[in-house]
Amino acid sequence: MQDVPVITIDGPSGSGKGTVSRAVAKALGWSLLDSGALYRLVALAGRRAFISLDDGPALGQLAGRIGIQFGSDSAGNEVVWLDGQDVTRAIRTEEAGSDASKVAALPVVRAALLDRQRRFAVPPGLVADGRDMGTVVFPLARVKIFLTASPTERALRRYKQLKEKGVAANLAALSLEIAERDRRDSTRTASPLVASADATMLDTTGMSVDGVIGRVLEIARDFV
Numbered sequence: 748m749q750d751v752p753v754i755t756i757d758g759p760s761g762s763g764k765g766t767v768s769r770a771v772a773k774a775l776g777w778s779l780l781d782s783g784a785l786y787r788l789v790a791l792a793g794r795r796a797f798i799s800l801d802d803g804p805a806l807g808q809l810a811g812r813i814g815i816q817f818g819s820d821s822a823g824n825e826v827v828w829l830d831g832q833d834v835t836r837a838i839r840t841e842e843a844g845s846d847a848s849k850v851a852a853l854p855v856v857r858a859a860l861l862d863r864q865r866r867f868a869v870p871p872g873l874v875a876d877g878r879d880m881g882t883v884v885f886p887l888a889r890v891k892i893f894l895t896a897s898p899t900e901r902a903l904r905r906y907k908q909l910k911e912k913g914v915a916a917n918l919a920a921l922s923l924e925i926a927e928r929d930r931r932d933s934t935r936t937a938s939p940l941v942a943s944a945d946a947t948m949l950d951t952t953g954m955s956v957d958g959v960i961g962r963v964l965e966i967a968r969d970f971v
Contacts, residue, residue, distance in 0.1 A: 751868040751869060751870055751871075751872060751873060752777075752871075752872040752873070752889050753868055753872065753873045753874075753875060753885045753887075753888040753889060753890075754771065754777075754872070754873070754874045754875070754888065754889065754890040754891075754892070754963075754967050755875045755877075755880035755881035755884075755885050755888045755890070755891045755892065755943075755946075756768045756771070756874065756875070756876050756877075756880070756892045756893075756894060756963070757876075757877055757878055757879065757880050757881050757882075757891075757892070757893050757894070757940070757942065757943070757946070758878070758893055758894035758895055759878075759895060759901065759925075759928070759929050759932065759933075759940060760844065760848075760901065760905070760925050760928050760929070760932075761896065761900075761901025761902065761904050761905045761925055762894040762895050762896050762901060762951060763894055763896065763904065763951050763956065763959055764876050764877075764894050765781065765783070765876055766956055767894065767956070767959050767960055767963055768781070768874050768875075768876035769876075770956075770960045771874050771960060771963055771964060771967065772873075772874040774960075774964055775871075775872060775874070775964075775967070776871065777871060777872040777873055777874050778867055778868075778869055778872070778873045778874070779867075779873070779874050779875075779876070780864060780867040780868075780873060780874070780875040780876060780877070780880075781817070781876050781877075782860075782864055782875065782876060782877030782878070782879075782880060782884070783844075783847060783876070783877060783878075784817070784827060784838060785810075785815065785860050785863070785864065786847035786848075786850050786851045786856070786860070787838040787839075787843045787844065787846070787847040788813065788815055788827070788829050788834070788838060789806060789809060789810045789813070789847075789850050789856060789860070790843065790846035790847050790849070790850045791829060791834060791837060791838055791843060791846070792809055792813045792829060792830070793805075793806050793809060793850065794846070796809065800846055800849045800850055801849070801853075803853040803854070803855040803856065804855060806850060806853060806855070806856050807853070807855035807856050807858065807859045808859075810856050810859035810860050810863075811859045813829060813830060814828070814829065814830040814831060815827075815828070815829060815863075816828040840914075841909075841916075841921070841924060844924075844928070845924060845927075845928065848928045848931050848932060849931070851878075851932070851935070851937075852931060852932075852935040852936075852937060853937070854936070854937040857883075857937050857938055861883075861884065864884050865884060865885070868885070873885075875888070878932055878938070878940045879938035879939075879940070881893070881942075881943035881945075881946050882938065882941060882943045883938045886943075889970045890947075890966060890967050890970045891943050891945055891946035891947065892946060892947050892949060892963055892966065893942035893943070893946040893947070893948050893949065894949050894951055894959070895948070895949070895950050895951070895952075896950065896951045896952045897952045898922065898925060898926060898929070899922070900951075900952050900953075901925055902918060902921045902922040902925050903918065905921050905925065906918045906921055909921075947966055949962060949963070
């Protein structure tokens, strides 16, 4: 883990870290870790196995044995498989995001996924997207970024994303959901959402996606 350069990009829901992380990884030719997807997969597997999302021991065991694979289709679009089944759309719903936030609060699940996340660090480098990448998973990362934005802007971004995908969405409901996820993620006892002391803080409110990507690449290229 220490020999492979790692850039961590953390932040709350809707801060743009997923979009930015993918673009930065592509620009550098590095691997990508979407840690949020792992928790979404555990939550989905738990629901399919009729396991309560507050049953830490059962979900922890499940997290250690489920088959997870990330890839892309012929058009270059992301594809995610759970035990051999394409679940790409299933894990990107608002319900899946809410479920992931609940599962991520369970210490046993976080412990079960820790080594799995660290194995994503392969040459030539890794961009790790999440909420505790710089504080817990990759504390020795060369570059640590913490993205944020106003709650109003984060809700609006999510609303636009869903509408573009043809998914019905309610802006007021999204605002409430994001506020609840912020509260849950920042107050959990296991790896709460918090900026690493050595992270570069970047408020993306009012910034374009390209502007944020460019700024992160500027910061990254000073160190990698």
